[in-house]
Amino acid sequence: MSQYAFPPLRATDPAAFGRVAVLLGGTSSEAEVSRDSGRNVLEALRARGVDATAVDGISALAQALVQRRFDRVFNILHGHKGGGEDGIVQGLMEAFGMPYTGSDVLGSALSMDKVRTKQVWLSLGLPTPRYVRLLSGEDVHQAAATLGLPVIVKPANEGSSVGVTRVFSDADLEAAVELAARYDGELLMEQLIEGDELTVAILGDVALPSIRIVPKGQWYDYHAKYVAEDTQYLCPGLQGQDEAEIGRIALAAFQAAGCKGWGRVDVMRDRASGNFYLLEVNTAPGMTSHSLVPKSAQQAGIGFEELCWRILEQTL
Template identity: 40%
Template sequence: MSNKIVVLFGGSSLEREISLKSGKSILNTLKKSGINVIGIDPITFPLLYLKKYGFKKAFIALHGKGGEDGTVQGILEYLNIPYTGSGILSSAITINKFLTKIIWKEHGLPIIYPYFLLNKKDFIKKNYLTIEKKILQITLPVIIKPNCNGSSLGIFKVNHMDNLFNILEKSFVYDNNLLIEKYVKGTEYTVGILNNKILPPIKIGYSNIFYDYQSKYYLNTTKYFCPSGLNKNKEKELEDIILKAWKVLNCRAWGRIDVILDEKKNFRLLEINSIPGMTPKSLYPIAAQKAGLSFYNLIIKILSLTK
């Protein structure tokens, strides 16, 4: 009973489907090793009862809102149950793309700019001229992203002003705030962090306009390259950027940061993922494997970093 562990997965966010897959992978791995572990979906079980049922540690495999935004972390801290991943404040900040960019910029880290945040109220009020003016200042094409959402859901590229408001409407389905930023052409990389050390970077090759939800989870044309093909100097530069980006947000234990290498060969930070996917198609386990960590050893390592 002393080591009773709960894996939290599922939840009510738009990323529920991915979370169920992540959680099941983690749960099955821990079960096979004989650990006393139970999987719980917060939709069907009130989390305030976790203490009552004798759980000593929580492995959070919830993605998106309710999992990566500090909410579940707050409940677990209240219950005094150690959990995997970043704390309340770091989780609440990193799920918010706009806030994350502001902090990174403040610390002199390379981000994509210009950018601005658009609230649904302004859109409903039909402040179209103001919105158009702001977007034209950025200059087309632009990328529109739901501000507090993951898995590339609701992300669109806008090339022409004539379909702008139609696209904004579609994107607002996912969030009440949209981050609108300059579209940057380049090569995307994702870098896992484990205990303040970076895992081998992965270069992402995709056939769609950008690395969207379909490319991530369903298309067989998406290719991952690890080693990434970056030369030693570029890899060192990337490592320095990633570790600084991680530390200024006070993140801990494990996570993933996405970057793009633009056509001028400059890295630009995209976003941070405080609870990466752990599905059979997920990138974090691929990078860990390249670093010599089996899926089982990776799970045990993350579990050992609970706070």
Template identity: 40%
Template sequence: MNKKIAVLFGGTSSERSISIKSGNAVRNSLLKSGINAHLIDTRDDFITKLKNYNFNQAYIALHGRGGEDGSIQGVLEYLNIPYTGSGIMASAIAIDKFRSKLIWKACNLPILPDIFVSKKNNNLFNEHTINRILHLQFPILIKPNNQGSSIGIQLVHSLSELNSAVDIAFNYDNNILIEKFIQGQEYTVSILGKQILPTIHISKKYSLYDYHAKYESSSTKYCCPSGLNDIQEKNLRKIAMKAWNALNCEGHGRIDVILDVKNQFWLLEVNTIPGMTERSLFPMAAKADGISFDELILLILNIKKPLLHDQ
């Protein structure tokens, strides 16, 4: 019997436009492979469609809140529809930068010093917090805590820039992360099941690998293989897989890291639903390993474990 696949895309997050590109690419690939695939925009009445259309499986092509945070995974678990990617808890933790770093720190993994600030209990400008910020030393990064695609990230060079950067970050999330910024080379490690795909080196013109650098700038270059030596590559793979497993992630995803001038890797964040656009890094890493885009989509559909009550 030909499986009926729901490609969940769109949604209501600030990453909707990227999700639409990913969803269309995935659905077109599945149709090429002879799979009965349907686009379902989760901004609309998607639960009724999922219940009434008798889908055998869901490919989650959603990015950000409402898709990458465990909520859609919970809906699919309730409807007993197997889905791609990480489960509820892993998704919820992975999108939360601060709590991901707490787990990584407990596992003795390398994380950059940071300060967590909540809009609800905004203690940013008291003396203690200002001293902690000064201790990090400028420049620092201001990040929305639960946001992907580097949206809302600001690079701050002095206290005078802090107010506006915090206001921008709070536009995207009620919690922000103030993180030490280091100059270095950025890399991303793609994971497919238990397999680590070739590492990608991200070469950018400007200091910050932000939304513009990721999706709009023609000056950002990607090298795969990355150019790391064997010792560095082995060390990075070990760190990335340990970070992935610490959050109990599964299926497919990416770990972003930075290599400083002292040859030290630092974990940045994990992406449990990588983009599948023409500029996306996960398909690039797969291609370098001899896996075509169409093959990759089929592999992703088949590597997720079935739901517990299906076993």
């Protein structure tokens, strides 16, 4: 018997879903990862008899909505600016009364903005690394001095470790800011927590087993996420009381950001103190062969096809 209390399936007949659009690709910096995720979801739904069709990007979806070609949408677009995690596509689907998977307009928009997500968490006493918003023309050396090196510099609105640099010396600050500034939106400088990288998948109101990520290199960057075959994923990532605590914090963080349905919360555990620090929420996490939500669900006794079914069920 699994320790994770999942409700019984709400539908057993794939016809209950009608025609399903699997929304993938788009024009964000994470489009290719999204296409990979989408192909896997499409295959899993079809394997269970669901009438599912791939739709690439928001323009194609808008056309399909006008033509009333679908009954619901499985959103696996990643990122913003043509991705599906910033609330824009959710607003489009709301306007057409179209049921869709994942978080709504508020949860999607808020969690895409790392600065404002942190402000919400801090207001509720949830732990997150100290940070500085880097506005245009701001003195980055002064900001780093305020936080104390080492720091992380990243775009406030990107995912998949895009544009992120770990900075250990003052001399490397300018290059880090230059890289992050290639992406739209504000920049964020954050205290670098050195320790274990963990992530907790959320399915409905359940925090799934944590995963501890052990990259071969110094840290879990884009290459370690999507290319490397030697990154280790230990699941569950923690034991006993620590595992219960990270699940509690992750679920609280997810709900505080207005998120629902499913997602993933990234957490650091400080090596020196053992304290947890919330990094960000992903409202449409990857579903590729390297992705973490399927690994965590598997550990809790839910295979990939059932995971996709359960996510889609939340639209009924």
